[in-house]
Amino acid sequence: MMRSAVLALVLAATGASLAVAASPADTIAARQANFKKMGGAMKVIKDELAGGADKAKMVGAAKTIAAVARAQGPLFPKGTGPGAGVKTDALPAIWTDRATFDGHAKKLIAEADKLVAVAGSGNAAAVAAQFKAVGGTCGGCHKAFRADD
Amino acid sequence: MTEGKVGVWDVPVRLFHWSLLGLFCFSWWSGENHEMDWHRQSGLLVLALLLFRLFWGLAGSRTARFAQFLRGPGDVIAYARKAGDEHPTDGHNPLGGWSVAALLLVLLTLVGAGLFAVDVDGLESGPLADYISFDAGRQASEIHEIAFKAALALIGLHVCAIGYYQFLVGRDLVSPMITGKRELAPGESAEGVRWSPLRAAIGLAVIAALVWAVSKGFHFSSAGEV
Numbered sequence: 567m568m569r570s571a572v573l574a575l576v577l578a579a580t581g582a583s584l585a586v587a588a589s590p591a592d593t594i595a596a597r598q599a600n601f602k603k604m605g606g607a608m609k610v611i612k613d614e615l616a617g618g619a620d621k622a623k624m625v626g627a628a629k630t631i632a633a634v635a636r637a638q639g640p641l642f643p644k645g646t647g648p649g650a651g652v653k654t655d656a657l658p659a660i661w662t663d664r665a666t667f668d669g670h671a672k673k674l675i676a677e678a679d680k681l682v683a684v685a686g687s688g689n690a691a692a693v694a695a696q697f698k699a700v701g702g703t704c705g706g707c708h709k710a711f712r713a714d715d
Numbered sequence: 716m717t718e719g720k721v722g723v724w725d726v727p728v729r730l731f732h733w734s735l736l737g738l739f740c741f742s743w744w745s746g747e748n749h750e751m752d753w754h755r756q757s758g759l760l761v762l763a764l765l766l767f768r769l770f771w772g773l774a775g776s777r778t779a780r781f782a783q784f785l786r787g788p789g790d791v792i793a794y795a796r797k798a799g800d801e802h803p804t805d806g807h808n809p810l811g812g813w814s815v816a817a818l819l820l821v822l823l824t825l826v827g828a829g830l831f832a833v834d835v836d837g838l839e840s841g842p843l844a845d846y847i848s849f850d851a852g853r854q855a856s857e858i859h860e861i862a863f864k865a866a867l868a869l870i871g872l873h874v875c876a877i878g879y880y881q882f883l884v885g886r887d888l889v890s891p892m893i894t895g896k897r898e899l900a901p902g903e904s905a906e907g908v909r910w911s912p913l914r915a916a917i918g919l920a921v922i923a924a925l926v927w928a929v930s931k932g933f934h935f936s937s938a939g940e941v
Binding site: 605612613616704705 | 835837844849850
């Protein structure tokens with residue numbers, strides 16, 4: 567009984583530490599998948615603005631952006647830059663100018679939340695304007711912190 | 716007509732050629748500098764030019780027509796063997812004709828992929844990208860990039876070929892593309908090319924309407940401008 571409890575604790579501890587110390591490759595893959603998710607969601611909104619204007623789809627996509635934006639910050643730990651041996655467009659400036667980078671991330675979350683709020687309004691012009699605002703935060707950060715491909 | 720010269724390229728062919736060069740450069744510049752509104756506009760104009768050239772390959776003057784300049788492998792090989800010695804060709808030579816076809820094909824692929832391309836942020840996209848998924852749009856971007864490199868390679872080849880004729884054969888191919896006229900070979904008699912402005916106008920009108928519809932993504936009442 568005692569033994570199995572210890573074993574369980576040890577397993578839990580190692581499991582937790584594994585989660586914390588995900589390899590740089592895993593972290594980079596996770597954040598890239600997230601960026602792709604956001605890109606796909608942006609496209610959904612853009613497409614709806616061009617054609618269907620389906621409110622539910624736009625709200626869903628906006629929520630995806632807002633949720634994923636929140637998950638991104640922790641996925642840029644030290645050691646996951648270009649030196650990690652994995653292909654990444656993340657520039658070293660992220661870690662030398664972290665405050666600015668985090669500022670961009672915060673701004674994205676704020677603008678994405680506003681997009682969620684407006685997406686279901688049926689006011690296409692307002693959605694379009696907020697879509698642009700969100701896009702602006704993407705572009706603003708990418709200009710400074712992502713390698714140009 | 717000047718003595719000893721004959722019309723070889725009609726006006727639409729020459730306008731097509733130089734506008735295409737200008738727009739290709741502008742598209743390149745605007746793409747590199749993320750001026751995507753300009754890039755889309757420019758790409759649509761390139762699409763219109765290419766469609767017009769396809770039309771003109773059926774309806775243009777004799778040297779503009781595919782039937783005249785796309786020759787069988789026998790002709791191409793025979794020409795390649797004696798390229799420099801031949802007297803000036805009436806229009807595209809058998810080798811150059813296929814180079815034109817290859818350029819048109821690559822540029823159509825380039826523009827066609829661009830219509831569906833999506834950037835990695837889902838922010839910028841071609842006018843038809845909303846008909847396909849994000850992943851498919853990203854693939855279209857890949858094709859766009861590959862076709863661009865292929866186009867650069869073909870343009871490089873094109874310029875080298877012109878340089879070859881200019882400096883090694885001593886035949887000027889650039890002036891005829893500007894003035895429309897080439898030197899007649901001694902004893903050669905050829906008629907100048909003739910073309911119909913009316914046909915050109917009709918083709919242009921239809922293509923303009925089509926490209927306009929493409930630019931709208933075939934959505935004629937949109938919920939909002941993005």
